[in-house]
Amino acid sequence: MSEPAAFTPEQIKKLFDLTGKVAVVTGGAGALGRAIARAYALYGANVAVGGRTFSKVQEVADEINSLGGGRAVAVQVDVADEDSVNGLIAKTVEEFGQVDIMVTAAGIAERYPAEQFPIDAWQRVMDINVRGTWLAAQKAGKWMIDNNRTGKIITIGSVRGHVGHPGGYGAYGTSKGAVHLMTLQLATEWAKYHINVNCIAPCIFWTPLTKQVLEDEKLKQIFLSRIPWGRAAIPDDIVGAAIYLAAPASDFVTGTILNVDGGTVAG
Amino acid sequence: MEFPGRLSREEIAGLFRLTGRVALITGGGGALGGAIARALAVHGADVAVADLRATDLDPVVEEVTDIGRRGVAVVCDVVDELQVEQMIDTVVGTLGRLDILVTAAGVANRIPFESMPVEEWQRIQDVNVRGTFLCAQKAALQMIKQGSGKIITIGSVRGFQGNPGGYSGYTTSKGAVHALTKQLAAELAKYHINVNSIAPCIFWTPLTKQVLEDQALYQFHMSRIPWGRAGVPDDFVGAAVFLASPASDFMTGAILNVDGGWLAS
Numbered sequence: 222m223s224e225p226a227a228f229t230p231e232q233i234k235k236l237f238d239l240t241g242k243v244a245v246v247t248g249g250a251g252a253l254g255r256a257i258a259r260a261y262a263l264y265g266a267n268v269a270v271g272g273r274t275f276s277k278v279q280e281v282a283d284e285i286n287s288l289g290g291g292r293a294v295a296v297q298v299d300v301a302d303e304d305s306v307n308g309l310i311a312k313t314v315e316e317f318g319q320v321d322i323m324v325t326a327a328g329i330a331e332r333y334p335a336e337q338f339p340i341d342a343w344q345r346v347m348d349i350n351v352r353g354t355w356l357a358a359q360k361a362g363k364w365m366i367d368n369n370r371t372g373k374i375i376t377i378g379s380v381r382g383h384v385g386h387p388g389g390y391g392a393y394g395t396s397k398g399a400v401h402l403m404t405l406q407l408a409t410e411w412a413k414y415h416i417n418v419n420c421i422a423p424c425i426f427w428t429p430l431t432k433q434v435l436e437d438e439k440l441k442q443i444f445l446s447r448i449p450w451g452r453a454a455i456p457d458d459i460v461g462a463a464i465y466l467a468a469p470a471s472d473f474v475t476g477t478i479l480n481v482d483g484g485t486v487a488g
Numbered sequence: 489m490e491f492p493g494r495l496s497r498e499e500i501a502g503l504f505r506l507t508g509r510v511a512l513i514t515g516g517g518g519a520l521g522g523a524i525a526r527a528l529a530v531h532g533a534d535v536a537v538a539d540l541r542a543t544d545l546d547p548v549v550e551e552v553t554d555i556g557r558r559g560v561a562v563v564c565d566v567v568d569e570l571q572v573e574q575m576i577d578t579v580v581g582t583l584g585r586l587d588i589l590v591t592a593a594g595v596a597n598r599i600p601f602e603s604m605p606v607e608e609w610q611r612i613q614d615v616n617v618r619g620t621f622l623c624a625q626k627a628a629l630q631m632i633k634q635g636s637g638k639i640i641t642i643g644s645v646r647g648f649q650g651n652p653g654g655y656s657g658y659t660t661s662k663g664a665v666h667a668l669t670k671q672l673a674a675e676l677a678k679y680h681i682n683v684n685s686i687a688p689c690i691f692w693t694p695l696t697k698q699v700l701e702d703q704a705l706y707q708f709h710m711s712r713i714p715w716g717r718a719g720v721p722d723d724f725v726g727a728a729v730f731l732a733s734p735a736s737d738f739m740t741g742a743i744l745n746v747d748g749g750w751l752a753s
Binding site: 227228230233234236237256259260263264288404405408409412413415449450451454455456457458459460461462464465468469470471472473474475476477479480481482483484485486487488 | 493494495497500501503504523526527530531555669670673674677678714715716719720721722723724725726727729730733734735736737738739740741742744745746747748749750751752753
């Protein structure tokens with residue numbers, strides 16, 4: 222029942238340092254995944270960049286390796302496939318020796334009015350966003366537990382996981398609500414192993430895919446009317462939160478859903 | 489709307505840097521306020537600390553200047569509007585600007601609800617809610633002139649949930665702080681002022697020692713914290729630096745629970 226000691230000034234200085242850490246990022250070729258992978262490498266981590274198309278994740282790894290921070294390796298992974306995700310962890314350990322951080326940034330969206338939503342499209346979204354997040358988190362967590370190590374798991378939720386939206390997000394919203402609860406459950410179960418599990422819930426952010434939504438006048442107006450900050454996000458708006466949740470700065474934080482949303486959920 | 493670019497390497501490296509920024513921490517003489525003041529200074533900010541008693545502030549200012557930053561102590565009762573205005577004037581007058589406000593001034597009491605005197609209940613609202621309101625308001629007026637700013641309120645897991653222990657004053661006040669945080673976020677977004685809250689679970693201080701050393705209350709709290717221990721002030725400084733820095737420039741209206749898994753379970 223005694224209190225742990227306070228941080229030394231050295232520890233305070235290094236609150237956001239990722240030197241010596243190994244991170245895995247799924248969805249590593251996507252706009253958000255690649256931004257996080259790059260930021261982690263700049264903060265000293267080695268990064269396994271996982272994605273469905275090898276050439277695309279190789280491109281991300283090559284850019285990171287040209288930066289002079291942590292090193293990157295590209296790994297092909299289909300997040301909905303258990304063997305493939307086991308392979309991602311195995312390849313990371315083979316290359317870098319350990320897994321300290323897992324960011325489950327792999328995700329897709331499909332938009333249809335709910336009453337017309339094809340069940341196959343709906344299921345596809347669940348498979349990548351929910352099953353894919355689950356498998357990546359599970360295999361990373363299992364490796365940490367089996368190897369008696371602490372670690373950090375960061376899932377990607379969404380404002381759509383908190384509230385509904387007129388733009389046909391019946392699959393995406395549902396999937397992100399599931400990711401939010403999954404985060405709370407894993408946080409609760411793995412706290413005893415000192416594995417932190419947290420979620421970043423962004424509002425809409427610019428990607429080659431959301432471009433189509435953000436350039437539709439009507440949809441753009443709906444989004445902007447609910448973002449007090451006055452603009453959509455860009456991937457780099459989110460990397461600060463990703464570093465915070467991967468670093469010693471957040472060692473006592475678990476089971477939180479960090480809204481990085483220009484005020485959307487609050488307003 | 490054009491596809492905006494990405495941050496440069498230098499910008500990413502500087503995400504958590506507070507160099508050139510001035511922070512004011514109310515309740516700076518307390519356990520949490522003092523720890524936050526120290527951490528913001530380590531990350532480059534000049535720091536003003538405010539509290540009821542100068543004697544509580546002097547050691548904090550000494551530590552800030554030891555770290556190599558400018559430090560200033562201001563005696564202030566956050567419930568008093570004039571004193572709060574003067575506090576902001578003093579900070580801006582001596583340190584030149586105000587970029588970050590952390591409203592860590594807060595009090596708690598524990599009295600079974602059915603016996604809670606309304607004056608005791610009111611006192612908690614005055615310091616925790618009115619105090620937060622006044623400090624945020626007067627700081628925001630300065631930040632509006634400057635074109636940006638960061639306000640960090642201190643909420644609590646008790647702002648989300650009721651628990652045994654006689655917290656009807658404290659819980660009410662922290663729920664109010666959370667709602668106020670969101671309202672300020674919505675209103676101040678147009679001035680590029682970020683307003684967020686840190687919601688801690690119970691943490692060791694000279695005051696909470698009394699709670700954590702009570703067998704029954706300790707058992708209750710441990711049953712709700714999956715991480716297996718209560719917090720300590722330094723557990724929260726990472727969140728404070730994060731919310732004070734460019735790393736969180738797109739976050740506003742968020743309530744960051746730093747609670748060893750309390751709210752999740």
